[in-house]
Amino acid sequence: MDKFWVVFKNEYSQVVQKKSFIVGILLTPILMGSFILLPSYFARKTASNTEYLAVVDQSASKIGEGFVSSLEQYKLEDDQTQQYIVDTLITIHRGDTAEYNRIIDSLKTALNNDEIKYIMIFKSGVEMADSNMLLISNAEGIRTVNRFEKEISKIASTLRLENSNVNLSVDSVLALTRRVTLPQQDAKGESVDFGTKWFASMMFVMVIYFIIIGYGQVIMRSVIEEKSSRIMEVLVSSVTPFQLMLGKILGLGGATLTQLFIWIALGLLVYAGSGALAMNIDPAVAHVAFNPLVLVFFALFLIFGYIMFSTLFALVGSLVNSDKEAQNYIFPVTMLLVLPFIIGISIIQEPNSNMARYMSMIPLFTPTLMMMRVIFIAPSATHYSFFSGILGEATLAFILLVLTTLLIIWVSARIFRVGILMYGKRPTLAEIVKWVRY
Amino acid sequence: MYLVLENIRKTYDTKVAVESLSLSVPKGVLYGIIGPNGAGKTTTIRMIMNIIAPDSGQVIFDGKPVDKTFVDRVGYLPEERGLYKKMTLREVILYMAELKGCKPAAAKGRIMPWLERMGLEAYVDKKVEELSKGMAQKLQFVTTILHEPEIIILDELFSGLDPLNVELMKNVLLEQKRAGKTILFSTHVMEQAEKLCDFICMISRGKKVLDGKIGDIKAKFGKNAIQVEIEGDGSFIRSLPGVSAVTDYNNYHELRLAANANPHSILKQIIERVTVRRFELVEPSLYDIFIDIAKVDPSEVEKPKEAANG
Numbered sequence: 189m190d191k192f193w194v195v196f197k198n199e200y201s202q203v204v205q206k207k208s209f210i211v212g213i214l215l216t217p218i219l220m221g222s223f224i225l226l227p228s229y230f231a232r233k234t235a236s237n238t239e240y241l242a243v244v245d246q247s248a249s250k251i252g253e254g255f256v257s258s259l260e261q262y263k264l265e266d267d268q269t270q271q272y273i274v275d276t277l278i279t280i281h282r283g284d285t286a287e288y289n290r291i292i293d294s295l296k297t298a299l300n301n302d303e304i305k306y307i308m309i310f311k312s313g314v315e316m317a318d319s320n321m322l323l324i325s326n327a328e329g330i331r332t333v334n335r336f337e338k339e340i341s342k343i344a345s346t347l348r349l350e351n352s353n354v355n356l357s358v359d360s361v362l363a364l365t366r367r368v369t370l371p372q373q374d375a376k377g378e379s380v381d382f383g384t385k386w387f388a389s390m391m392f393v394m395v396i397y398f399i400i401i402g403y404g405q406v407i408m409r410s411v412i413e414e415k416s417s418r419i420m421e422v423l424v425s426s427v428t429p430f431q432l433m434l435g436k437i438l439g440l441g442g443a444t445l446t447q448l449f450i451w452i453a454l455g456l457l458v459y460a461g462s463g464a465l466a467m468n469i470d471p472a473v474a475h476v477a478f479n480p481l482v483l484v485f486f487a488l489f490l491i492f493g494y495i496m497f498s499t500l501f502a503l504v505g506s507l508v509n510s511d512k513e514a515q516n517y518i519f520p521v522t523m524l525l526v527l528p529f530i531i532g533i534s535i536i537q538e539p540n541s542n543m544a545r546y547m548s549m550i551p552l553f554t555p556t557l558m559m560m561r562v563i564f565i566a567p568s569a570t571h572y573s574f575f576s577g578i579l580g581e582a583t584l585a586f587i588l589l590v591l592t593t594l595l596i597i598w599v600s601a602r603i604f605r606v607g608i609l610m611y612g613k614r615p616t617l618a619e620i621v622k623w624v625r626y
Numbered sequence: 627m628y629l630v631l632e633n634i635r636k637t638y639d640t641k642v643a644v645e646s647l648s649l650s651v652p653k654g655v656l657y658g659i660i661g662p663n664g665a666g667k668t669t670t671i672r673m674i675m676n677i678i679a680p681d682s683g684q685v686i687f688d689g690k691p692v693d694k695t696f697v698d699r700v701g702y703l704p705e706e707r708g709l710y711k712k713m714t715l716r717e718v719i720l721y722m723a724e725l726k727g728c729k730p731a732a733a734k735g736r737i738m739p740w741l742e743r744m745g746l747e748a749y750v751d752k753k754v755e756e757l758s759k760g761m762a763q764k765l766q767f768v769t770t771i772l773h774e775p776e777i778i779i780l781d782e783l784f785s786g787l788d789p790l791n792v793e794l795m796k797n798v799l800l801e802q803k804r805a806g807k808t809i810l811f812s813t814h815v816m817e818q819a820e821k822l823c824d825f826i827c828m829i830s831r832g833k834k835v836l837d838g839k840i841g842d843i844k845a846k847f848g849k850n851a852i853q854v855e856i857e858g859d860g861s862f863i864r865s866l867p868g869v870s871a872v873t874d875y876n877n878y879h880e881l882r883l884a885a886n887a888n889p890h891s892i893l894k895q896i897i898e899r900v901t902v903r904r905f906e907l908v909e910p911s912l913y914d915i916f917i918d919i920a921k922v923d924p925s926e927v928e929k930p931k932e933a934a935n936g
Contacts, residue, residue, distance in 0.1 A: 417709070417710070419709060425702045426725040427697075
């Protein structure tokens with residue numbers, strides 16, 4: 189056991205001393221923050237460039253003019269300049285097909301030369317069928333398309349109203365037919381929307397994912413280094429392969445925990461600071477993220493998920509001779525980590541479905557999928573039991589995770605023991621199975 | 627006996643690497659395992675170190691089969707060298723010593739004296755990757771013996787070292803021996819073993835061909851060789867009566883004599899043909915004995931060179 193601590197201490201101090209560790213501590217929260225904030229920042233930001241468009245109007249009711257004037261409300265970020273400038277508004281008589289084709293062709297040339305971005309074509313009867321209009325573009329913006337749809341809808345509705353017996357303005361009709369939004373509340377009386385839960389689950393699961401994949405590869409590389417530099421021979425004549433493997437995994441794990449503690453401390457500092465600045469954290473976020481069950485299972489799933497996967501990464505390291513060779517072996521391990529994100533999409537839609545239950549019980553997926561479910565279900569539950577409900581399921585999944593981790597360590601240690609002294613050729617699957625049995 | 631190998635055998639697939647090898651290493655001696663490349667020296671040492679398990683046979687150290695306690699009592703320098711490139715010399719030495727069960731406080735005090743001995747003291751806080759190959763080898767030697775093991779096992783210690791460093795290593799080994807340590811080392815350069823060892827074991831193609839005290843071995847094979855240094859073409863020597871074999875060392879010839887041959891008459895016949903600068907009756911070198919006993923093709927074995935390593 190003494191030797192285990194020697195390896196542990198060395199791995200820990202080698203990582204913690206590194207400049208990259210300190211840089212990582214500071215940089216990761218900044219990167220995470222930018223991941224969260226930048227997209228919404230860009231989404232909110234108004235366009236900065238004027239876009240030119242051509243409108244071709246074949247309709248009798250002069251929809252084109254109405255459409256063009258409705259676009260005047262959209263301004264660039266300076267609130268002065270028009271975002272959409274109508275380069276040409278062409279009115280053609282319905283029957284003149286030759287003229288129509290000639291104009292469309294020339295507009296398409298202009299489109300391909302980037303002189304205009306959109307060609308909007310109205311035929312007669314836009315209010316009757318959507319097929320009576322067409323938007324042509326090589327690079328349409330989703331926001332622009334939504335705006336056009338909104339404005340054209342208004343115009344079409346006005347036309348439909350004019351043709352009907354209803355004597356009301358468009359705006360009052362829209363107000364009368366407004367869709368409802370269903371207010372939600374959980375059993376505890378908190379109103380936590382789906383978005384908040386989704387956001388929180390992504391945050392927690394991403395932290396688990398990045399720590400596992402980041403440090404897992406560090407362990408793998410360090411095993412490969414010891415193999416390729418032949419230090420391994422001295423190591424295995426001093427410690428048992430099992431002590432070596434576990435010392436490496438837990439030593440690095442200790443470094444990871446140190447990093448997490450520093451982040452939590454930094455987070456608390458920021459939290460305290462923001463309190464002083466009277467910037468309150470969204471109560472819905474606090475309700476989900478600061479739930480004790482969420483935090484406890486986060487710690488458990490992170491630690492055991494890390495141990496389980498870094499054992500697999502150490503195993504890969506012991507089977508190969510170079511980083512390059514490792515890429516082939518690493519693929520299945522990475523897939524095991526990425527797969528839950530794909531499955532996760534359906535799980536968060538129906539966190540209590542049978543499929544969600546079974547999938548999150550598979551130990552390899554537990555750290556990510558069960559974490560998602562805990563975040564989605566636990567904060568709102570009013571009754572907790574170790575034998576049923578989310579607490580029972582998460583506890584069972586945790587026990588399975590621990591057992592599987594021990595099994596993986598046992599199997600890996602047996603392969604590791606032989607693999608670390610194999611140079612040159614890569615072992616076949618049959619050989620690996622033999623090593624486990626031997 | 628301190629370290630005993632009992633009929634150890636190791637095969638790789640169908641190739642026999644070591645065939646029922648037995649040897650006994652007394653305490654406090656310098657013991658050399660010699661043999662050409664591929665003879666099974668490294669495999670034998672790896673089995674002693676328990677890095678690979680023998681197919682059959684066992685290794686006994688200090689009266690007991692080797693177990694976990696053995697690893698802390700031995701210092702091992704593998705044939706293929708390597709250390710953590712990104713660690714400093716101090717860190718590497720300390721880590722390796724602690725892995726061998728040495729207390730950090732004790733290890734720390736020994737670092738500087740050893741580095742000074744090896745001429746590496748200026749590098750103590752530099753990274754291993756900054757060292758030259760020869761320096762790295764000396765550093766690895768330091769990591770091998772810093773925990774003051776009772777038995778030191780060195781696989782091809784001298785390979786890649788310049789003559790000055792070979793001399794340095796030899797002196798350190800002799801000191802260690804005087805301090806009561808047992809040293810087992812392998813080499814394919816027989817001259818080194820001849821100059822340094824008390825005991826040797828010759829292996830060829832995985833089998834032991836000869837072992838024992840070096841003096842006894844030489845005495846057994848008698849003074850049946852002549853070294854002669856001549857001016858001119860010595861090709862006729864081979865056909866002289868009483869000469870069974872000739873090794874041409876460029877600067878001199880070494881003659882193996884047939885039984886009952888008369889050195890005096892051989893000298894007379896040579897003087898008649900060429901000028902003789904030196905004529906000496908010598909013990910046969912280990913190289914010659916090896917070629918003779920192992921019945922191997924001389925081209926398989928590294929020939930000793932004039933003025934080779936120290």
